[in-house]
Amino acid sequence: xxxxxxxxxxxxxxxxxxxxxxxxxxxxxxxxxxxxxxxxxxxxxxxxxxxxxxxxxxxxxxxxxxxxxxxxxxxxxxxxxxxxxxxxxxxxxxxxxxxxxxxxxxxxxxxxxxxxxxxxxxxxxxxxxxxxxxxxxxxxxxxxxxxxxxxxxxxxxxxxxxxxxxxxxxxxxxxxxxxxxxxxxxxxxxxxxxxxxxxxxxxxxxxxxxxxxxxxxxxxxxxxxxxxxxxxxxxxxxxxxxxxxxxxxxxxxxxxxxxxxxxxxxxxxxxxxxxxxxxxxxxxxxxxxxxxxxxxxxxxxxxxxxxxxxxxxxxxxxxxxxxxxxxxxxxxxxxxxxxxxxxxxxxxxxxxxxxxxxxxxxxxxxxxxxxxxxxxxxxxxxxxxxxxxxxxxxxxxxxxxxxxxxxxxxxxxxxxxxxxxxxxxxxxxxxxxxxxxxxxxxxxxxxxxxxxxxxxxxxxxxxxxxxxxxxxxxxxxxxxxxxxxxxxxxxxxxxxxxxxxxxxxxxxxxxxxxxxxxxxxxxxxxxxxxxxxxxxxxxxxxxxxxxxxxxxxxxxxxxxxxxxxxxxxxxxxxxxxxxxxxxxxxxxxxxxxxxxxxx
Numbered sequence: 001x002x003x004x005x006x007x008x009x010x011x012x013x014x015x016x017x018x019x020x021x022x023x024x025x026x027x028x029x030x031x032x033x034x035x036x037x038x039x040x041x042x043x044x045x046x047x048x049x050x051x052x053x054x055x056x057x058x059x060x061x062x063x064x065x066x067x068x069x070x071x072x073x074x075x076x077x078x079x080x081x082x083x084x085x086x087x088x089x090x091x092x093x094x095x096x097x098x099x100x101x102x103x104x105x106x107x108x109x110x111x112x113x114x115x116x117x118x119x120x121x122x123x124x125x126x127x128x129x130x131x132x133x134x135x136x137x138x139x140x141x142x143x144x145x146x147x148x149x150x151x152x153x154x155x156x157x158x159x160x161x162x163x164x165x166x167x168x169x170x171x172x173x174x175x176x177x178x179x180x181x182x183x184x185x186x187x188x189x190x191x192x193x194x195x196x197x198x199x200x201x202x203x204x205x206x207x208x209x210x211x212x213x214x215x216x217x218x219x220x221x222x223x224x225x226x227x228x229x230x231x232x233x234x235x236x237x238x239x240x241x242x243x244x245x246x247x248x249x250x251x252x253x254x255x256x257x258x259x260x261x262x263x264x265x266x267x268x269x270x271x272x273x274x275x276x277x278x279x280x281x282x283x284x285x286x287x288x289x290x291x292x293x294x295x296x297x298x299x300x301x302x303x304x305x306x307x308x309x310x311x312x313x314x315x316x317x318x319x320x321x322x323x324x325x326x327x328x329x330x331x332x333x334x335x336x337x338x339x340x341x342x343x344x345x346x347x348x349x350x351x352x353x354x355x356x357x358x359x360x361x362x363x364x365x366x367x368x369x370x371x372x373x374x375x376x377x378x379x380x381x382x383x384x385x386x387x388x389x390x391x392x393x394x395x396x397x398x399x400x401x402x403x404x405x406x407x408x409x410x411x412x413x414x415x416x417x418x419x420x421x422x423x424x425x426x427x428x429x430x431x432x433x434x435x436x437x438x439x440x441x442x443x444x445x446x447x448x449x450x451x452x453x454x455x456x457x458x459x460x461x462x463x464x465x466x467x468x469x470x471x472x473x474x475x476x477x478x479x480x481x482x483x484x485x486x487x488x489x490x491x492x493x494x495x496x497x498x499x500x501x502x503x504x505x506x507x508x509x510x511x512x513x514x515x516x517x518x519x520x521x522x523x524x525x526x527x528x529x530x531x532x533x534x535x536x537x538x539x540x541x542x543x544x545x546x547x548x549x550x551x552x553x554x555x556x557x558x559x560x561x562x563x564x565x566x567x568x569x570x571x572x573x574x575x576x577x578x579x580x581x582x583x584x585x586x587x588x589x590x591x592x593x594x595x596x597x598x599x
Contacts, residue, residue, distance in 0.1 A: 058086025117145020122401025239338025
């Protein structure tokens with residue numbers, strides 16, 4: 001194998017599993033160390049560089065970082081990254097003087113944003129400091145998009161949502177609330193330099209079964225529309241017996257909201273076994289704690305209506321084959337109910353985009369959007385968030401917003417959209433003495449901390465009472481110590497190696513091997529512990545000076561303990577802090593020059 005190119009930021013970035021898995025590439029180990037030092041303002045601002053909404057995402061993120069967390073490989077439980085994000089947001093002070101500054105002189109460019117959700121607000125956050133006039137059109141009278149209409153206040157308090165959306169709007173966005181865009185053609189005629197569409201996926205899927213429209217009074221609700229009505233105070237009651245069809249996170253919000261509006265017998269109906277649910281495990285746990293029953297292997301067949309009144313729903317009870325791809329019916333059942341809420345998915349809806357404007361649409365009536373630049377097929381029109389690729393989650397919408405802002409900045413200055421500002425890295429030694437480093441590398445055996453919740457007796461007294469109380473300062477201090485500091489990298493200097501095997505002997509996880517070079521398959525098979533995770537690259541050094549052999553490291557199992565660097569008599573191994581330099585719109589200089597690697 002060729003020596004590993006550690007000058008490529010992707011190599012060390014991929015080793016920081018949590019940051020690599022995050023769509024916005026938030027510097028997780030960095031802000032966790034700041035929390036450990038009680039530097040909550042600094043932790044919040046570091047977080048905000050990439051994800052823009054630390055307080056919101058600290059409560060609602062789908063946490064793609066946590067399944068990737070290296071701590072899982074040690075004791076089975078990831079660091080509570082999401083909840084620690086909330087700690088920084090809850091305990092920060094006044095950080096307004098540290099927010100991006102807005103130039104007094106504008107650059108003469110006007111950008112229209114459609115929808116006040118996370119992707120649009122991220123675009124505004126990135127473009128306003130560059131002197132753009134940003135004009136936002138929002139159909140409702142408050143900002144937040146689906147964060148406000150689809151996430152109940154007992155999970156995301158209005159105060160948190162108002163604060164973090166307000167920070168961006170107060171930077172100078174010209175907002176037109178209560179102004180739905182009904183024609184893209186008309187908006188294009190207003191001479192904006194660019195338009196960004198961030199309207200989410202606002203249409204809930206229907207369930208067209210017999211009896212759907214037979215009842216005199218409508219007691220069958222589409223989940224996201226029903227949650228929207230609850231959020232704006234248009235709905236405040238529901239029947240005692242409620243069936244929720246679907247098992248995604250929207251279904252969990254619907255069943256828990258129903259519990260607070262008067263539902264007593266609430267069942268979530270699932271077609272498949274539990275291991276195929278789309279809902280996050282913690283959402284399922286919270287729902288079941290609130291006495292919601294989750295019923296598996298029930299496929300709906302019809303709405304039961306008697307004398308013009310919805311009285312129940314009929315289901316086929318099914319059994320699935322081993323891979324859950326085929327099912328056969330074993331029985332039928334009718335379950336009584338007063339209301340049914342459909343939470344079986346969301347769809348995009350673009351009736352306001354005329355089809356002769358050059359914006360092409362593809363499968364599922366989704367716009368054709370470049371996954372890197374977020375550009376549509378009409379120059380100057382960009383999409384992001386759920387509007388671009390269908391329903392995902394907030395952190396994906398934020399990541400789209402950052403990329404779209406870069407593209408808009410380039411488009412407005414006549415630069416090619418595919419000329420992206422490059423990522424960079426710094427790699428700085430953490431050595432402070434003969435065998436001391438500036439980070440704490442002892443393994444902490446503490447188990448994952450449990451979130452404190454409002455008691456069951458109390459939480460149903462108010463729809464807006466936040467259920468999760470956050471970590472205490474003591475819990476936060478324990479949890480941050482579980483982080484393995486994956487961004488503190490083992491940095492190898494091959495010319496200094498004397499092949500004494502000291503590092504190989506002391507490695508607690510057998511991730512190091514000195515051996516003759518070979519092709520990758522052969523090399524993986526003859527390491528101290530065979531490297532079977534093909535998704536994680538091997539580190540392969542240049543030839544060692546004594547024998548021409550190579551140092552090989554399996555990054556997949558390394559726990560960044562630093563023992564190799566402590567034991568090495570020649571300092572061939574060092575522990576160096578990796579920092580990914582993420583480009584944003586202000587980084588775009590329209591010349592694709594590589595950023596330097598500093599030591």
